Amino acid sequence: MRNKASASTRSNQTYLNVLRKICADAKARGVYKGRKATIDPEKIRKMKAGGIGPSAIAKALKIGRASVYRALGS
Template sequence: MRYGYARVSTIDQNTDAQVQALKAAGCDEVRAEQKTGTKMEGRDELTTLLQFMREGDMLVVTRIDRLARSVADLQKIVGMLKSKGVALQCTEQPVDTSTAAGKAFLDMLGVFAEFETNLRKERQLEGIALAKAKGVYKGRKPKVDREEVKKLKAEGLGATAIARQLGITRQHVNRCLRAVS
């Protein structure tokens, strides 16, 4: 069986083009999800595929960065596939995990995907620092009014009761009380 895996990171993207390419590549089943590629946690469709595939199956992706954005995760996934006897193929990149050259190319692509992610993070941090220097960036607006927490505490409610009433955690209540004090 040929299984396809499509992934996008943000809600303003969609997997339609990837799904179409994977079906054109002869995939019997295609799984798609909208999750970050920088970590494996929370990627339920990928986890399902990795658990379900058997010896002789093939996992097909359009590009390596759709599978993983870190070299460590990519190597972990490839190791899992190899241990099960599952091959990996990319529709847009010449990846063949059964040859030394294909494995080296796969590793290089993984390095570039991780490098791109790191560059994006650096640019984001630079932008935040610049916005803070201009006084534009204030951070996320608080979800809970700290004065409300303080008022409920003054009325005699405990941290657990305040948390239940405001729909927050007890730890958050305690942080609010420390910040107001």
């Protein structure tokens, strides 16, 4: 049973390594750019500076609270 689990783990690691290489190559060529940003970090910072809390900002912008914290941290 251990051999099957070990082989499966190796197979998954090999797949992930190949996938990372493909993505890195595509990014280097400028083909893979990721998803366009849908959240304006500057708007979040202005709301926070205006005294609005992260939960209220998230509700107002219809985004997750974690996204608000991520935008404030960057």
